[in-house]
Amino acid sequence: MSHPIISVRNLHKWYSGVHALKGVSLDIYPNETVGLIGDNGAGKSTLINILSGVQLASEGEIHLDGKPVRIRSPRDAMDLGIETIYQYNSMVPTMSIARNMFIGREPLKFRLFGLGVMDHKQMAAESTDAIAGAGLHLRSPDALVGELSGGQRQGVAIARAMHFKSRVMILDEPTNHLAVKETKKVIDFVRSLKDLNITGIFISHNIHHVFECCDRIVAMARGEVVLDKRAEDTSMDEILDVL
Amino acid sequence: MKRLLKIYMEKPELAALVLLVLLVILFQVQSGGVFLSANNLRGILGILPEIGLMVIGVTILMICGEFDLSVGSVFALMPMVMAVLMADGTPFILAFGAGIAACAAIGFVNGFLTINYNIPSFITTLGMLFIARSLTIVISGGFPPLLPNDLPNWLFTVFVGPGDLFRMSFVWFVVIAVLASLMMSRTNFGNWIRATGGFLPAAQAMGIPTARVKIACFMLCSMLAGFAGMIQVLRLGSPLPSIGEGWELQAVAAAVIGGTALSGGIGAVLGGVIGAILIRVIDNGLVLSQVDANWFKFAIGFLTIFAVVVNSWLAKRAKAIKVET
Numbered sequence A: 001m002s003h004p005i006i007s008v009r010n011l012h013k014w015y016s017g018v019h020a021l022k023g024v025s026l027d028i029y030p031n032e033t034v035g036l037i038g039d040n041g042a043g044k045s046t047l048i049n050i051l052s053g054v055q056l057a058s059e060g061e062i063h064l065d066g067k068p069v070r071i072r073s074p075r076d077a078m079d080l081g082i083e084t085i086y087q088y089n090s091m092v093p094t095m096s097i098a099r100n101m102f103i104g105r106e107p108l109k110f111r112l113f114g115l116g117v118m119d120h121k122q123m124a125a126e127s128t129d130a131i132a133g134a135g136l137h138l139r140s141p142d143a144l145v146g147e148l149s150g151g152q153r154q155g156v157a158i159a160r161a162m163h164f165k166s167r168v169m170i171l172d173e174p175t176n177h178l179a180v181k182e183t184k185k186v187i188d189f190v191r192s193l194k195d196l197n198i199t200g201i202f203i204s205h206n207i208h209h210v211f212e213c214c215d216r217i218v219a220m221a222r223g224e225v226v227l228d229k230r231a232e233d234t235s236m237d238e239i240l241d242v243l
Numbered sequence B: 001m002k003r004l005l006k007i008y009m010e011k012p013e014l015a016a017l018v019l020l021v022l023l024v025i026l027f028q029v030q031s032g033g034v035f036l037s038a039n040n041l042r043g044i045l046g047i048l049p050e051i052g053l054m055v056i057g058v059t060i061l062m063i064c065g066e067f068d069l070s071v072g073s074v075f076a077l078m079p080m081v082m083a084v085l086m087a088d089g090t091p092f093i094l095a096f097g098a099g100i101a102a103c104a105a106i107g108f109v110n111g112f113l114t115i116n117y118n119i120p121s122f123i124t125t126l127g128m129l130f131i132a133r134s135l136t137i138v139i140s141g142g143f144p145p146l147l148p149n150d151l152p153n154w155l156f157t158v159f160v161g162p163g164d165l166f167r168m169s170f171v172w173f174v175v176i177a178v179l180a181s182l183m184m185s186r187t188n189f190g191n192w193i194r195a196t197g198g199f200l201p202a203a204q205a206m207g208i209p210t211a212r213v214k215i216a217c218f219m220l221c222s223m224l225a226g227f228a229g230m231i232q233v234l235r236l237g238s239p240l241p242s243i244g245e246g247w248e249l250q251a252v253a254a255a256v257i258g259g260t261a262l263s264g265g266i267g268a269v270l271g272g273v274i275g276a277i278l279i280r281v282i283d284n285g286l287v288l289s290q291v292d293a294n295w296f297k298f299a300i301g302f303l304t305i306f307a308v309v310v311n312s313w314l315a316k317r318a319k320a321i322k323v324e325t
């Protein structure tokens, strides 16, 4: 078997009084899709937020391609090729699709200390391509994200993650609040990650969804990993048992 | 066509612009043509930059999702700092630097306290409103110092333009408004400001330094207010410690009338500018129409509420216009 792309060692996280992660260790291998499952409050989002730089671990190590890395901000994670699609949606409703695609990573015509004039043409062209590439049918990248349906928004978030050539794509409960048809689309997308050479981490508390699109299943409960098996080696009953 | 209609209805500054045109026509007719006479325009355009510059900063800060009640006091403090320093023999340019630095410091404190201690900016800047006003009076020593007579009035207050229609301050206002507008629409920093105010968690998740963006907006807001105050003092010729009282609310009203949402993420510099013009036009138009001056505040209040209602109605109608997305 190949070497893990991400390995997490003994990760702890305290929120003042709450011990949300109690020494989590996990290896994720290239091009596999891992389903992370657990009840509300199990610590899934906390683990993911640490990997995506939104929160800092209290203790523990993260290795990428075998090398220790420090992920101190979302920007660090993105620069390492880790893109995250959040449950609450990582889009600004009052801004256009094109502007949302490039928040924080705007192509600039020239720059001075990181600030500069955006290249609107490039933004429009690239977001049109990215949207089409993700199989979305949106007429104009100038439409406000607030006008899109929940599924379309997740589609744009996925298009954004793909546009920036992510190596690891994390989806934290991306199907919450989605209609059945839109949920199916997202699940199909997760299943297709392998063909795109992207390693996936799919978080859900719906056990059926995870079995539909993941190679490996990791279950968390009360801040610990309680089960880690290939999908074909376990069953829904076994997972429900440990949760 | 439908798409175009939708786009215009979604522009929050539209309602204010329509209202402005209607009011100008009304006042022009009512005053028998005096309203748009060169003499009267000179009056309006002479004062407009002072509230207008303040409104630009307030608008940008509101788009960023924050709020500043201290601008009226900073408006008085900045020129007072300058006047006190100049009375001690400090040259204008150094006094100006010190005044702007004081404004930047106030903006920084406003932003730092708001973000670090997670206090609503309404509260931090309300505190600063009193503090800055008090400092203004304290450093004035009870009565305003005399301004030296070698001030660069040619740069700020002399009349220029065709028929001496406006003052130099108007040129500053236009240039700064255009730059601020371009910053919001064309630069990545403008994108960050709108994202920070539009949906903070998304902006943070996309790696935008939201705390720094907000603090920068607080500082910009204070500096513009101080700069505006200096222009008024140069026009009046004396640094009164009471100037700008109540202006913080007029500035918020102008921004809101121009379509900026208190909740952040929505609005435009142009809208704020139109709102500021509206306020000046109403003030002047009421005087010309010989209406009791006490109706001025009524009109501003009515307009603020009216603009928000119209905007929310327009937004709802625009949403109802289904175009393919």
Ligand SMILES: Nc1ncnc2c1ncn2[C@@H]1O[C@H](COP(=O)(O)OP(=O)(O)O)[C@@H](O)[C@H]1O
Pocket: A015, A018, A020, A038, A039, A040, A041, A042, A043, A044, A045, A046, A047
């Ligand atoms: N920002 C936070 N501050 C304090 N406690 C938190 C925070 N985020 C999560 N927690 C707590 O940490 C635990 C794990 O939460 P979370 O990682 O969101 O779980 P999950 O995503 O599996 O539902 C919960 O007890 C939750 O209340």
Ligand SMILES: [Mg+2]
Pocket: A044, A045, A046, A173
């Ligand atoms: Mg969660």
